[in-house]
Amino acid sequence: MSSTFLGMPGDFPKNAEKAVQNSQLRYNLRKATHTIRGKRASVVGELPDWQELRAAGKAIKDHTLRNLDRYLVQLEESVTRAGGTVHWARDAAEANRIVAGLVKATGETEVVKVKSMATQEIELNQALAAEGITAYETDLAELIVQLGDDFPSHILVPAIHRNRSEIREIFLDKMPKVPDNLTDDPPALAEAARLHLRERFLKSKVAISGANFMVAETGTLVVLESEGNGRMCLTLPRTLISVVGIEKLLPTWRDLEVFLQLLPRSSTGERMNPYTSMWTGAVEGQEFHLVLLDNGRTDVLADEVGRQALRCIRCSACLNVCPVYERAGGHAYGSVYPGPIGAILTPQLRGMGSELDASLPYASSLCGACYEACPVAIDIPEVLVDLRAKAPHSAAERAGMKVAGWILNDHERLARAQRAATKLRKLVPKRLPGPLSAWTDTRDVPEIPEESFRDWWERNERA
């Protein structure tokens, strides 16, 4: 059972401070993000029409989101026609209730899972456990996180914070029937996981998945993956339940052409992912249920600036290029959605009521690397700045900003403040007090000049 993020104490700066001091974590993250970053840059660089593809991805998603009501109904009709059953879930609790009810109706108490962000978001595994149902993650990285009773720290590579020797320890400790002489050689680790999982695939009667895309016109769901565990889960069990966010919709089959190019190149840095599974409804002898999840998405859709976050295809390119994510790690964001996309998605889906969620829009230097890498051109810095205007501010900060605004709004006031600073220039301590001590803990303060530029100009040029 992996742990839950809800109610996590602290805020982003405090969480990040702990992570920054963990040199093993920083080494693991730097190595992993820089490797994927390099692979992505090289396969994206191969396509002369990448910017056009990116613009097409953005346009298709925007069109779909503008007409979401219509396309969702069309999807329901298509899935129903193909023999599936569609359920609508307003929030996490409702989705969890529906899924638990469907599993119970089969009489099973164990399910296998395909890696899915939506089910992580609603904490489905925990909800199922409360109903006496055990969910087994089958994606290798999700398995590592689940066995280690850990938190995911990356959208695509949830165990990115672990290196191979740590993974070996987890397997030896938690995996039944694992050989004592297990090495930390990646093929040996993969083989151990394979043997462990194979049994589950053959035994399980119920599988739970998410989906990367849903096609309204045909009712087809699509999962892209690398390991083949998804293919096993999607085909072997008698009952398949897919929990999918309502924004994962595409109008037509043809739209997949754009996204099947954008996603693998942006996520794993591959031209094409090893497994692409598509299914439409249910075949005879099998059951298919689609749970359409809102959980705050229609509220996000109502926000003119923030709604672009719903274009996200969960590729993680923004995480892999983010200098803040690289140093703070995924856990600091206190959500299944870490990194730049998490910093704009979590406060919109959960609100900014907690100290942690209110600190997320500030978890960025606004360097813009995320926007540049995003395959659907989400202007993450723009949304961050917009969320900052809506975030709660401390009384002391508000007062400071008001005074600064008052001084800066008039050049004579500014000149007087500059002259006052000049008079005190020799008295500036090496360590500043209050919130400014955060500056002088690691940096020297610049020397205040004898004269501001405007006073120099006045003295030399106006005369």
Place this chain on the structure above:
Amino acid sequence: MRVALFITCVNDTLFPGTGKAVVSLLRRLGCEVDFPAAQTCCGQMHVNTGYRAEGVRLARHFTEVFAGYEAVVAPSGSCAAMVREQYPKLAKPGSKGAAAIAEVVPRVYELSEFLIDVLKVEDVGAYFPHRVTYHPTCHSLRGLHLGDRPTRLLQHVRGLELVPLPGAEECCGFGGTFAVKNPAVSAAMGADKTRNILDTGAEVLCAADNSCLMHIGGTLSRQKTGVRTMHLAEILASTEEAQ
């Protein structure tokens, strides 16, 4: 050509040397430089920290002060990017403010843009016999898309040896109030940046933004590295006679 200098509040208050360098450089290249005294701040700190109302007031003030100038030159990538990228989002479409912004925005240039795109000069006649590395700064790189403009200018400086900076395109960790709101991450980013700078063996780290240089320079100075930071304008203003 008559040019209005937008000094920026950080340069005005803390780095007047950069302003003097811009004045001397532009005059050497035949421009008439004006300093509209009513100017203050572009509003970037307020807007980016979540104080939009104060930011909008400062943006309005900026558009009033610089209305009517043929060219406004700012020796700061991030302040120029603030005007170009964020100002159009601050006013209601169709409003008077939006019209004032649309009028002023196309005439605001970052210094290297103005030199290369408007004055069409790459060799500004500078002399600076030192080993220099260049940090392109995020808003210059990904906001204004300055590309190789600053390094083309530096390559023409006589005596200057330009050495490439590893990981140049990565943020230094300043990020305005980010530096004090997330000090641990900011310092970690700064430490990685300074390690890369030291690896180049450069005597001088150059950039087109003094706010980033204040963070990197403050870190270099705290680490007692001996590496100096200099704004691009100050290197371009240096001449043999002045050495």
